[in-house]
Amino acid sequence: xxxxxxxxxxxxxxxxxCGTVATADVExxxxxxxxxxxxxxxxxxxxxxxxxxxxYTYSRLPTVSIYADGRVITEGPQIAxxxxxxxxxxxxxxxxxDQLEKLVTxxxxxxxGKPFDYGTPGVADVPSTRxxxxxxxxxxxxxxYALGQNDEWDKQLSSPQRAARARMRTLFSTLTDxxxxxxxxxxxxxxxxxxxxxxxxxxxxxxxAERAWRGAALPxxxxxxxxxxxxxxxxxxxERILADATEANTETPWTSGGQKWSVTFRPLLPDESGxxxxxx
Numbered sequence: 076x077x078x079x080x081x082x083x084x085x086x087x088x089x090x091x092x093c094g095t096v097a098t099a100d101v102e103x104x105x106x107x108x109x110x111x112x113x114x115x116x117x118x119x120x121x122x123x124x125x126x127x128x129x130x131y132t133y134s135r136l137p138t139v140s141i142y143a144d145g146r147v148i149t150e151g152p153q154i155a156x157x158x159x160x161x162x163x164x165x166x167x168x169x170x171x172x173d174q175l176e177k178l179v180t181x182x183x184x185x186x187x188g189k190p191f192d193y194g195t196p197g198v199a200d201v202p203s204t205r206x207x208x209x210x211x212x213x214x215x216x217x218x219x220y221a222l223g224q225n226d227e228w229d230k231q232l233s234s235p236q237r238a239a240r241a242r243m244r245t246l247f248s249t250l251t252d253x254x255x256x257x258x259x260x261x262x263x264x265x266x267x268x269x270x271x272x273x274x275x276x277x278x279x280x281x282x283x284a285e286r287a288w289r290g291a292a293l294p295x296x297x298x299x300x301x302x303x304x305x306x307x308x309x310x311x312x313x314e315r316i317l318a319d320a321t322e323a324n325t326e327t328p329w330t331s332g333g334q335k336w337s338v339t340f341r342p343l344l345p346d347e348s349g350x351x352x353x354x355x
Contacts, residue, residue, distance in 0.1 A: 113144035114345040117209050118178055120250050123218065123355070125202030129300045133270045133354040134341040136163060139251050141178065145169045147255060148262055148344055157279060158326035162317070165262040165342050168255030178253060182208045185246040186239070188215025193243070194236035196221045196229045204247060219243050264342035267313045268350050271295055271304040274335035277326040285328045285335065289315045293331035293338070298350055305350035307343070316340075 121137035136150045151164040170178075187206045204222040208215050219240060226232060226240045271294040276282070295306035308316050320340050328335040341353060 113142065113146075115143040115209065116207070116346040117141050117143050117175065118182060118250060119205075119207040120247055121205050121207075122202035123205050126200035127202075129303050130270045130272060130339050133268075133298060133303070133305060133350075134163075134339045136165065136341070137344070138247075140344055140346070141170070141175065141250070141253075142345060143175075145171060145175055145256075146345070147253065149251070149259075151259065158277060158283070158324040161320040161323040161325055161327060161338075162340050163342065165264070166259040167262040168259045169257060170253055170255055174253060178250065179208070179210065181249055182206065182246060183210070185242045187217045187246070189217070191217070191239040192236055193219045193239050194226075194229075194232040196224050196226045197231050198224045204243065206243065206246065206250075217243070222247065262342065264317075264344075265313070266307055266309040266343040266347075266349070267316055268341040268343055268353060269293075269295070269306045269308065269316065270298075270339040270341060270353075271306065272302055272337050274328045274337045276328075280326070283324070283326045283328060285330050286319060286323055288329045288331040288336070288338075289319060293329065293334075293336045296350070299354055305353070307349035317342075 118139075118141040119137050120139050122135065127135075138149065140148045142148075146167055147170055148165065148167045151166040153159055153164050185206075187208045188210075198221050201221045201224055203218045203220045205216055205218045222240060223244055227237065229237075232240070269290070273294075290308050290312050291306055293306070294304035296304060298305040317340075323329075325339075327338075329338050330336075343349065343352070347353070
């Protein structure tokens with residue numbers, strides 16, 4: 076998992092750019108207005124697809140999610156040990172309304188939701204970068220395969236395709252580098268999804284101590300591949316699970332119903348309702 080996280084971080088760095096978002100040949104509203112409903116998603120940049128384990132497809136967090144009340148939720152750095160902590164390091168900060176309006180304008184001008192041709196670079200099995208904008212109640216997306224994977228000079232791409240990709244690289248940098256009005260703080264989810272599969276010991280390190288599962292009986296309903304399951308917990312149950320997870324790691328065997336299970340924890344974001352929101 077650490078190697079996968081490192082690869083994704085590398086993609087984020089490659090996809091980043093500098094300066095103001097380049098303007099696409101699209102119309103943009105001159106007076107953007109943002110809803111004030113606190114849990115309404117406004118902007119998101121995330122990775123999708125790629126050659127990754129099935130459980131990672133469901134547990135992967137968006138690179139950045141920005142909400143109408145100015146909350147910016149990202150995944151922060153993780154301690155470089157094996158096995159790593161069971162819980163991801165999810166952080167939240169707040170931006171001003173003016174900052175949010177500017178980001179919406181930048182996203183419109185970059186052409187998110189418009190039918191640009193981004194081409195296909197000559198690289199296999201890497202994720203696409205998906206941009207989402209919720210604008211006036213309408214949700215639009217743009218998905219760019221292998222963004223930042225040497226696409227500045229890939230000979231398989233035409234000049235218009237490279238220009239469209241350059242706008243998206245700059246937009247990615249803009250969305251992921253917006254300063255907040257205060258320091259990042261830990262994100263406290265109201266619900267947590269747990270992606271469950273049969274336990275298999277890791278190939279490195281000492282034997283891990285078992286922990287008793289204190290939520291609904293594992294493994295839960297099947298999602299995706301037949302051997303992958305997902306449960307959503309809220310309220311006091313979610314609080315117990317999160318408390319237990321803070322004392323566990325990615326290789327901890329969890330016991331439920333007389334069996335051992337591997338559990339990957341995915342704190343749910345404000346706009347996510349449960350397991351059905353994941354793996355898309």
